[in-house]
Amino acid sequence: MSQQIPISVNVNGTLYERAVEPRLLLSDFLRHELELTGTHVGCEHGVCGACTVLLDGDAVRSCLLFAVQVDGHGLVTVEGLAPDASSDRLHPLQEAFREAHGLQCGFCTPGFLMTLVAFLEENPHPSEREIREVISGHLCRCTGYQSIVEATKIAARRSA
Amino acid sequence: MKPAPFEYYRPETVDEALGLLAEHGSGAKLLAGGQSLVPTMNFRLAQPAVLIDLNALAELEHIEPDGDALRIGAMTRQRQVERSALVAERAPLLHEAVPFIGHPQIRNRGTIGGSIAHADPAAELPVVMLARRARLHVRNRRDARSIPVDEFFTGLFATALGPEEILVDIELPAVPPSTGWAFDEVARRHGDFALVGAAAVVTLDDSGRCRDVRLVFSSVGDGPVLAHEAARQLEGEIPDDAAVRAAAGAAAERDVDPPSDIHASAAYRRQLVRVIGTRVLARAVERARNGSVS
Numbered sequence: 313m314s315q316q317i318p319i320s321v322n323v324n325g326t327l328y329e330r331a332v333e334p335r336l337l338l339s340d341f342l343r344h345e346l347e348l349t350g351t352h353v354g355c356e357h358g359v360c361g362a363c364t365v366l367l368d369g370d371a372v373r374s375c376l377l378f379a380v381q382v383d384g385h386g387l388v389t390v391e392g393l394a395p396d397a398s399s400d401r402l403h404p405l406q407e408a409f410r411e412a413h414g415l416q417c418g419f420c421t422p423g424f425l426m427t428l429v430a431f432l433e434e435n436p437h438p439s440e441r442e443i444r445e446v447i448s449g450h451l452c453r454c455t456g457y458q459s460i461v462e463a464t465k466i467a468a469r470r471s472a
Numbered sequence: 473m474k475p476a477p478f479e480y481y482r483p484e485t486v487d488e489a490l491g492l493l494a495e496h497g498s499g500a501k502l503l504a505g506g507q508s509l510v511p512t513m514n515f516r517l518a519q520p521a522v523l524i525d526l527n528a529l530a531e532l533e534h535i536e537p538d539g540d541a542l543r544i545g546a547m548t549r550q551r552q553v554e555r556s557a558l559v560a561e562r563a564p565l566l567h568e569a570v571p572f573i574g575h576p577q578i579r580n581r582g583t584i585g586g587s588i589a590h591a592d593p594a595a596e597l598p599v600v601m602l603a604r605r606a607r608l609h610v611r612n613r614r615d616a617r618s619i620p621v622d623e624f625f626t627g628l629f630a631t632a633l634g635p636e637e638i639l640v641d642i643e644l645p646a647v648p649p650s651t652g653w654a655f656d657e658v659a660r661r662h663g664d665f666a667l668v669g670a671a672a673v674v675t676l677d678d679s680g681r682c683r684d685v686r687l688v689f690s691s692v693g694d695g696p697v698l699a700h701e702a703a704r705q706l707e708g709e710i711p712d713d714a715a716v717r718a719a720a721g722a723a724a725e726r727d728v729d730p731p732s733d734i735h736a737s738a739a740y741r742r743q744l745v746r747v748i749g750t751r752v753l754a755r756a757v758e759r760a761r762n763g764s765v766s
């Protein structure tokens with residue numbers, strides 16, 4: 313019988329209690345246990361960035377953490393960005409992505425959003441170079457990045 | 473892929489962690505930031521039977537002065553090191569190098585100790601440690617010892633750490649006056665592992681001659697490579713442009729034995745050693761003349 317460890321974790325303001333096998337990746341915990349499938353999984357070695365979530369406010373790869381490690385911590389996933397889940401309103405950064413065509417297939421988008429939300433919080437008026445640097449940790453196979461940079465600039469301008 | 477099953481422990485003290493390590497022996501692995509270990513577990517290149525998670529060890533997370541030296545706990549995140557005013561002041565070479573490690577999302581989890589213990593030949597931190605003559609403080613269940621960095625990196629992903637030892641603390645000694653420093657690297661894309669990285673620390677004497685030179689490269693050998701020949705050529709000399717270029721040339725010809733791989737040929741890496749070596753030495757000399765410390 314494999315080890316099962318009880319954890320309690322706050323995700324997007326809701327407290328979840330579950331028992332998990334130690335080898336369960338946080339990305340799989342979010343997707344399969346909590347059915348929060350907005351967090352995507354591309355590579356499982358930290359390279360593509362699709363699985364990025366906020367752990368206690370910091371952008372991290374959920375594929376490089378075990379669910380047991382976030383016991384007692386707080387997470388935000390892409391589902392937690394919009395101000396009110398019951399309405400159609402989006403987070404201002406999501407709004408900017410829509411306007412600037414910052415996504416096509418949308419596979420990479422949740423990861424970009426989580427990284428950029430944390431980034432803009434820390435650096436509300438970034439240069440284009442800083443934006444390009446911070447998204448270098450994410451792969452997008454559709455947009456060519458240009459429109460993602462543009463969306464970020466729009467969001468930054470609006471928060472001014 | 474998914475990791476193979478393992479037993480999980482999250483000790484609250486270093487003593488407890490050392491006890492677990494001794495008890496479970498070679499089947500156990502230490503988990504720090506997980507940014508190197510977890511990918512290898514996901515691909516089942518590593519299948520430890522027991523994982524000892526160091527992330528609850530608050531005693532290993534600190535940046536503090538120790539006389540004129542600087543002490544950094546092994547579990548201090550790379551991101552904390554990057555943001556520390558004390559590091560910027562007392563260890564500006566480290567401060568300059570850390571942003572080259574992967575991406576912010578990686579540095580938010582990755583630890584200073586994890587990178588040093590992992591000893592990737594392409595990594596930035598081992599290069600900085602060697603350039604700065606760090607001392608690595610390690611413990612096992614019974615003893616503590618401190619290893620001079622010149623004896624720490626022993627080969628490809630290999631260190632002097634024993635199977636029952638944990639790296640607990642990194643000590644960066646004080647640097648003498650008239651010392652300058654620089655770090656630089658070339659990578660395909662921002663955040664990628666370096667094709668070649670280099671750190672230089674240069675101390676000048678009263679007459680402007682090199683008293684002490686440390687020039688270290690990444691990605692050109694089994695671990696961080698200290699350029700002995702380049703240092704020997706510069707010591708006692710006035711480091712003008714020609715001398716600096718000649719020293720970097722000597723490093724490229726005699727100190728390094730770079731690999732050819734899908735990222736770069738050996739010849740290209742040698743050329744990078746010449747170019748980046750010249751660049752970091754020149755910058756270090758300039759800063760030494762302006763009276764900076766490393």
Ligand SMILES: Cc1cc2nc3c(=O)[nH]c(=O)nc-3n(C[C@H](O)[C@H](O)[C@H](O)COP(=O)(O)OP(=O)(O)OC[C@H]3O[C@@H](n4cnc5c(N)ncnc54)[C@H](O)[C@@H]3O)c2cc1C
Nearest residue numbers: 358502504505506507508509574582583586587589595639
């Ligand atoms: C996408 C991506 C890009 C990256 N780019 C770079 C880069 O450009 N440059 C770079 O240098 N690194 C890079 N890394 C690796 C990153 O810096 C890792 O954080 C680092 O190599 C390992 O540190 P860690 O804390 O994550 O250790 P872990 O992955 O947890 O551990 C690594 C190894 O060290 C051992 N270990 C950890 N801590 C200790 C300790 N205190 N005592 C003894 N043994 C210990 C572990 O058992 C394990 O074998 C990248 C990683 C990813 C995923």
Ligand code: FES
Nearest residue numbers: 354355356361375
């Ligand atoms: S799935 Fe985590 S970084 Fe690609």
Ligand code: FES
Nearest residue numbers: 416418452453454
């Ligand atoms: S929008 Fe398709 S991968 Fe980025």
